[in-house]
Amino acid sequence: MPEEAPAPLGIDATTPNAARMYNYYLGGKDNFAADRAAAEQVLKVAPEARELARQNRAFMRRAIRHVMADAGIRQFIDIGTGLPTEGNVHEIVHAHDPDATIVYVDNDPVVLAHSRAILSRTPHTATLRGDLRQPLDILSTPALRDLIDFSKPVAVLLVAVLHFLTEDDKPGEVIARLRDSLAPGSHLILSHVTADERAHAAQQGAAVYRKASSSITLRNRQQIMDLFEGFELIPPGMVKLHDWRPDEDSAFATYRGRELPTWFFCGVGRIR
Template sequence: MELEEDAVRADSPHGLDVRTPNSARIYDFMLGGKDNFAADREAAAQILRVCPQARDGVRLNREFLVNAVRHLAAEAGVRQFVDIGAGLPTQNNVHEVAHAVDRSARVVYVDNDPIVCVHGRALLADANTVAMVEADLRDPGDLYARIDETGLIDWDRPVAVLMVAMLHFVPDPYDAVARLRELMAPGGHLVISHLTRDEGDGELTDRLRDIYSRSGTPVVPRTIPEIRALFGDFELIEDEQFMPAYLVRRFAALGWGSVGRKP
């Protein structure tokens, strides 16, 4: 299923505005996907003019996700995955990586964009171990309930919850993430990657915020200590356990991510 610009209008009954850039479609374009519109491509071009390494960062982030899921499925024995802020289905999706290890692995994708969810459900219609639900991290109780309604996730058993390249679009995610940590069973894992900032990149951060604000999406880069705080008391896995050394080095130049295990 491919988004056709000629087939949709800004006044679509589904609320699809092709003239306003969307962070999920910008991400899709950066990955070389086709599910994006002219406004998304123009926003991506503006981001790349400000931050030429952004495309590389998006691709490295995808490698981070693939490596983390493969490690959790193959080495940690995880068979349940929840991908929050999943965006548009693309290459090497969570269920594809997990199913390469065990076809019985169950995956629920979550996004707060109704159009993304419609598109995702269409692509996943024939999968009986995969679902997509519309929910918002900022309402963790509702998010938990909607995931539970799929019947795919047993919260009494270890679950891997992924929030990859999405928390920098949430102004204050700490309470919501803490609530999710509380709901997870011991042995569960939290996977987070996040855009970083330091004292010397204030101008770059301001320009990126301006571009994303036009799509109604805030962007909030954080310091590594601020990102670490999202894991609470979870035990962080050494990067080298699930990522090759070259990826650790290249990823560090653009963002920070890790995998934490609930004691």
């Protein structure tokens, strides 16, 4: 095997990075040895993690298609976007409407560099540096305002990102600030890890992330449901990943012949 290429200047390749670990679960190549080693530790206690990562992406695709087809949404803000992989938000959206707008937001320099490189020639898109803990700073960014018309409905994606906020970060207040800035008819697309079903294994997996770039806060079903306060949950409500309007994208509902454990809850909320 050839030696791994050195990390770009300013990038820490020795500390596991949550976005790069997720990229590894999805079969991507934008990760370093430390990321792969940490991800393999997670896979030892939660061997379904690869399938769950795929399920999470499949839920996101179905949710985007829904809000476009059924709600007419043509503006998207993806916060905590992670490293670009096959089936990015703009690819799903532009397959339906090439004129729809997408803004990606992340605070990870690796994510920003990759995303900007991929989107440099993609119309109606932008990648911005921003921290979910300062939602109003994100929404007031001029580059975002150039693309997003807040007098019209917007879909905000918080897919597998809120569990990286601690209780001290007050995720409910973060979502409330986002919600109160959006027009009626806007939607929230959300997924979040849980320890409801396999608490011990979930805690072991979370311990790996405590040594990575971002720790994980495990929340139960009610705590995740509370994040939808002020939104009307559209059917089927808050459910497992593969139970949200399953279709041909739901091919990874099992692992080694058994139904996937409930590691995630997800849902789509609408502002009346």
